[in-house]
Amino acid sequence: MFANTNIFTDKVTTNWFKACIALTVTKDGLSSFVESELQKIQTTVGRSCGNCSIEKLLPCPTNGICKKRKGNTCIFHHSQQPQNCKSCDQVKQNITSLHRFKGPSWRNTQAESWATHPWEIGKCFLPPDGYSGVSSVQESDFNGVISIMLNCTHFQTCLSSSCLSPPPPDKQCLLEKVRQIGRDIRHTSDCKVSDAHLQDYFQTLSTLLADPKCLLNDPSAKISKTKLGDLQNDRMSLSELGELLKEADRTLKNANEVGERVSEAAERKLAVCLEQLEASLQAGKKRIQSRIDDGKQRIEQAIQDGKQHIGVKIQNGDRCIESKIDNGKQHIEQTIQDGEKRIEAKIQDGENRIIQTNSEQAEQNYTRSVEG
Numbered sequence: 001m002f003a004n005t006n007i008f009t010d011k012v013t014t015n016w017f018k019a020c021i022a023l024t025v026t027k028d029g030l031s032s033f034v035e036s037e038l039q040k041i042q043t044t045v046g047r048s049c050g051n052c053s054i055e056k057l058l059p060c061p062t063n064g065i066c067k068k069r070k071g072n073t074c075i076f077h078h079s080q081q082p083q084n085c086k087s088c089d090q091v092k093q094n095i096t097s098l099h100r101f102k103g104p105s106w107r108n109t110q111a112e113s114w115a116t117h118p119w120e121i122g123k124c125f126l127p128p129d130g131y132s133g134v135s136s137v138q139e140s141d142f143n144g145v146i147s148i149m150l151n152c153t154h155f156q157t158c159l160s161s162s163c164l165s166p167p168p169p170d171k172q173c174l175l176e177k178v179r180q181i182g183r184d185i186r187h188t189s190d191c192k193v194s195d196a197h198l199q200d201y202f203q204t205l206s207t208l209l210a211d212p213k214c215l216l217n218d219p220s221a222k223i224s225k226t227k228l229g230d231l232q233n234d235r236m237s238l239s240e241l242g243e244l245l246k247e248a249d250r251t252l253k254n255a256n257e258v259g260e261r262v263s264e265a266a267e268r269k270l271a272v273c274l275e276q277l278e279a280s281l282q283a284g285k286k287r288i289q290s291r292i293d294d295g296k297q298r299i300e301q302a303i304q305d306g307k308q309h310i311g312v313k314i315q316n317g318d319r320c321i322e323s324k325i326d327n328g329k330q331h332i333e334q335t336i337q338d339g340e341k342r343i344e345a346k347i348q349d350g351e352n353r354i355i356q357t358n359s360e361q362a363e364q365n366y367t368r369s370v371e372g
């Protein structure tokens with residue numbers, strides 16, 4: 001059952017709705033690629049000790065992290081004792097040099113887990129705030145995934161040069177364009193997207209998902225690219241659309257929580273989408289259930305008919321067999337009687353012949369004795 005994606009009467013709102021879903025689909029398609037690249041990055045930056053917290057690895061104050069206020073304790077640094085750890089400092093330095101703008105988001109990351117969870121390294125390349133509670137690439141949102149690819153220069157090695165040239169923050173590079181689509185969708189004031197813009201969005205997102213360097217052969221990216229096509233041409237199933245919509249809604253709420261300026265209009269519109277989709281799903285379920293019920297009744301009826309039909313045939317058969325047996329019996333009796341009659345007739349005949357022979361013999365004997 002395909003969904004009617006045209007939930008709204010006006011085309012431009014439907015376009016916006018499709019764009020929301022497209023972002024979620026794209027993010028899902030990039031997740032496993034980013035995850036496996038983060039494992040390589042973890043190897044590149046080296047092994048941390050696993051005991052140092054980020055708070056202890058950064059001096060107070062650190063530009064962009066905290067300001068030392070006279071007489072007040074720092075909100076970031078609970079302890080003012082910096083820790084000297086050679087291995088962790090090295091990892092920290094390596095992360096910084098991989099950062100395109102040399103400003104890792106230290107507030108997001110748990111340095112104790114750098115050696116065990118590549119995602120904690122990935123978090124250094126996310127926007128500065130709001131991601132500390134996000135525990136995986138999958139859990140992250142579209143903006144987060146694109147930020148890692150933009151901010152970490154490692155991705156220059158696994159994306160073709162067209163994705164990152166001219167180099168960010170130049171708005172003309174493909175990844176910057178992709179990030180801008182996300183912003184436009186989330187920050188909308190009217191939840192409307194023109195046909196031409198939507199076309200352009202699909203084109204840009206598909207180009208990224210089919211990047212020839214690695215993504216072209218990445219299974220998840222391939223699936224997402226197909227899904228984008230389905231979405232664009234209204235071939236997506238209702239249940240799949242429902243799941244994606246829920247994810248889009250969660251992401252938007254989450255973005256709001258981290259202080260991003262998500263438009264209220266966008267939030268309201270997505271809520272309406274969810275309600276309408278839920279209603280369509282319920283209606284669909286009812287239709288399916290009534291078809292199942294109908295089918296069951298028809299099958300039961302057919303079984304009943306079949307049973308009756310078989311019953312009649314058995315009765316007919318019984319009758320037929322009985323009458324054949326009767327016929328057979330009669331036939332056998334007749335044959336026996338005929339046989340008996342024939343045998344009796346033959347015996348009678350024999351007896352007659354013996355009597356005849358005997359009387360002829362007696363006659364001859366008498367004649368011979370008279371003549372003699």
Ligand SMILES: [Zn+2]
Pocket residue numbers: 048049050051052085086087088089
């Ligand atoms: Zn350490």
Ligand SMILES: [Zn+2]
Pocket residue numbers: 059060061062066067068074075076077
């Ligand atoms: Zn501080």
